[in-house]
Amino acid sequence: MAADITKYIEQLNQLDISNMYTSDFFLTWEKSDDEIAAVFAVADALRELRENNISTKIFDSGLGISLFRDNSTRTRFSFASACNLLGLEVQDLDEGKSQIAHGETVRETANMISFMADIIGIRDDMYIGKGNAYMHQVTEAVREGYKDGVLDHIPTLVNLQCDIDHPTQAMADLLHVIHEFGGVENLKGKKVAMSWAYSPSYGKPLSVPQGVIGLFTRLGMDVVLAHPEGYDVMSDVEEVARKNAEKSGGSFTKTNSMEEAFKDADIVYPKSWAPFAAMEKRTELYGNGDMDGVAALEKELLAQNAEHKDWACTEEMMKLTKDGKALYLHCLPADISGVSCEEGEVDGSVFDRYRAPLYKEASFKPYIIAAMIFLSKQKNPQKTLQDLVDAAKPRKVE
Amino acid sequence: MAADITKYIEQLNQLDISNMYTSDFFLTWEKSDDEIAAVFAVADALRELRENNISTKIFDSGLGISLFRDNSTRTRFSFASACNLLGLEVQDLDEGKSQIAHGETVRETANMISFMADIIGIRDDMYIGKGNAYMHQVTEAVREGYKDGVLDHIPTLVNLQCDIDHPTQAMADLLHVIHEFGGVENLKGKKVAMSWAYSPSYGKPLSVPQGVIGLFTRLGMDVVLAHPEGYDVMSDVEEVARKNAEKSGGSFTKTNSMEEAFKDADIVYPKSWAPFAAMEKRTELYGNGDMDGVAALEKELLAQNAEHKDWACTEEMMKLTKDGKALYLHCLPADISGVSCEEGEVDGSVFDRYRAPLYKEASFKPYIIAAMIFLSKQKNPQKTLQDLVDAAKPRKVE
């Protein structure tokens, strides 16, 4: 009955995780390789405990605050699941219901919601230069509140998607890949195609492709970023990817050919996004309240997208990949040709074939979030994991 | 101090409940008599435990997902109460806040919300042929997800009202009746009038009258369904009622006279609903996006309703019942003449006289829902009940 988490504890024993306690999680590339590995180890350990019906509650009471500035099903439920798994109750900060619109400052709100908050999860991915900055404002505010004696604790901030990175997504994606390939040690030299794909909607966030190239390049893989001309992502993140690849012994290349990217790829991640430059422009237009400009830009971008309908993950395209069997990744929901739209990111038959693995990919996110919280809140995570195993309190009576 | 739940355990010992573990709850007539009796026994047992301040938490953590596609106070709170009573935290899937509108399939959503969901409660009663079908899609999706290894468990689905049945309502109604009449053994031969009544609003769901005739006919009672010509309910459910009555030694009859139904009735349930044929037509109009047609139909139905203002549960009508003292039932909220509307389903004075029993009727719903969950989640419910009594953990310190 007892889950075997010894191997996860041993993994943690060999990692330097001394800086994780009380630390926030903003961008994966702000974390060391050991810290990334620790999140994976704890995520797997928590999953093993839960699947063996062992309670992983480390909080007797406490709140997890969620602040979503964009619609969400998956990430919202993943955050709620992670909090519940650890014993925290979720409280949504719904900006519609709150007085934030009444001219309240970020600093003030951050403190007001934090008196009993152990965690704050924020999704703010819409505006370039804003989302990540907002999260930093929040965490600076609560740290100042702690210093001033307003708060008796520092709530941990977890980035649930910003304008730069989507760490819980990219790490769930990667943990899925690790499991599919039988271990992180098998990823060296594998080719990953992070490719733009056509979608009839526009303005999809850049944080997914950026998150993927910023993380997958750390493992010695050959990561190719493919997109039509003009669909560049944030250059700072490309720079991160380049340096990661250099250090890890892999590579990071760019191409304007989806075929080239898919050729012999072990892993493909075809997904739509908006050009970084256009998103910067949109942010500026919104900032100036220029709604006519926003509408004009939208029209222009949709027309631009429509020129690239051939960027789709078709059966033909999949045949180009390694043995025609690359692992297909997506953050979901995908724009599926003939299913959710006429022409989209992926053929219905390709999606169907990969449905089960795609859902499994998504299933890692609650555990990734829980692991981030766990590592930030436990001085000695190994001991806590062992204590949970030893206590063996059933999650549910059966 | 310790609650006496021995009798409930003994009741359960005599029932065949071997198929309840891991099973969903869609329609009462899909459950055996023993299974219905088991829900009542567990509901009463959980109530006794709670009223004796004994904790009934069988979950240490876990989520109960609620998906309401129609407004609700009572059922929403009943579901939340049931989940809380057993240790689950409620997470609402608010379709407005989620990405469901973004072309996401039912199958995908069902899996995405279920990674840590023990229960999914759905209310989807607006469109004929849709609600129950939707629930089956959800449960098939999570069962497939389990088979594919996406989920490590199968969340139980509880029908919180569909287009066909409203099982938690009808069972709460019946458990109330059982208590009022001093036991299920006293119901044989009792006359029940499930009657249409006038309401100034239109389009009220059919699931309540259908749920009542589909359930009450199982207990040897004489169930009369009364409505003006043209206000038929779903014929399949009438067929269920007919067969139930035959088997149980009761009767199921129909009449177009409210007086005839009320005559010597022991129990009356006067309530408005929309004609099944009209609801089918409305579903089609909505399906075609024909909003003018919907508006025209609404006008037509309101005019049709207005021809039957004499279908009201007045003091005069109540005098026709057994000793003038039939038990008055309603799922609430009722349209009360002179209170919530000018002319409605029931006289203010009748409603007032039955307020306390009406509220008691409603009070069974959280326990019915909790019992459905409990039976689906416990391999040996009798043992779990005994363990809860023995542990005698206080629900609250006092």
Next chain:
Amino acid sequence: MAADITKYIEQLNQLDISNMYTSDFFLTWEKSDDEIAAVFAVADALRELRENNISTKIFDSGLGISLFRDNSTRTRFSFASACNLLGLEVQDLDEGKSQIAHGETVRETANMISFMADIIGIRDDMYIGKGNAYMHQVTEAVREGYKDGVLDHIPTLVNLQCDIDHPTQAMADLLHVIHEFGGVENLKGKKVAMSWAYSPSYGKPLSVPQGVIGLFTRLGMDVVLAHPEGYDVMSDVEEVARKNAEKSGGSFTKTNSMEEAFKDADIVYPKSWAPFAAMEKRTELYGNGDMDGVAALEKELLAQNAEHKDWACTEEMMKLTKDGKALYLHCLPADISGVSCEEGEVDGSVFDRYRAPLYKEASFKPYIIAAMIFLSKQKNPQKTLQDLVDAAKPRKVE
């Protein structure tokens, strides 16, 4: 490690709190001095326990229902925090999502949400003569429901702001003052300026100034209520303040000069509110559905406000206070000149200087609410506090 709550238990031992068990909390002046003192003692004790990582859960399950009829961040989160701290799960009664609009009576709703509710928190401050009355209807309904056997318990009602008082705010304000001045015994003779201040918005609730004058006058302080002519608060509450002052040996005076109020004040509370007479008129206009009248009134009130832009808590004004260092209070969010508006209640530099104490002031509210709940739910609060210390169950594993 163990928190020292002996002194709080001793404080409680010397107070008559025999009427607090099962009682609601509507207005501070309906509570005895001992009862007010008990709330402070328990609030401090709960804070000490939490800050020493000792669980204060007295509920194993149960719901805290929140019903907000006005937007709120602070009070909503304070209520959620208080419930969570004690082990209750919050369930929001969102009137938009519920069927309340369907002609449901207060009595019915109150019972329907209460089957498993231990606490009901209501904010209803918009309409004069309505909010407090509504809360009384709710509590009468649940008490009747208990008497009728509908409910097996009586949920406690906590006033989270009504048209008359804002007890959780005023008590959080006062507990902050007590801590800042080193004990309640140091407040005698201190001068408090509860002053109107200019805001570019209109219609801010009267319950804050009313709550402050109705509470602070009980402690022997010299409370001055200052506002421009015509901005009177509810006369009944002024009468309460007058009587309080007489009994406590302090004073309650009124002035139309902000300078006079600030002169040598130890504590200042400059805040905008709407004239009571105007709010009464607005309530009537809304009642008659006279939206043109409401718009005209709003215009008139904004013009009236604009005549008093000199009523601002400027640096000059602060210099008038005791040593230029009065404690500045505000319920937040404040209208800060040059920050959240062009001209407002307070200078940016003044606000900045008091930010940390202002946030601390707000931090007491969750504990005040939790203390109100605790005292209403515990027959012997001293014993329960001691039991919590003795059990020393960690709130979180670290």
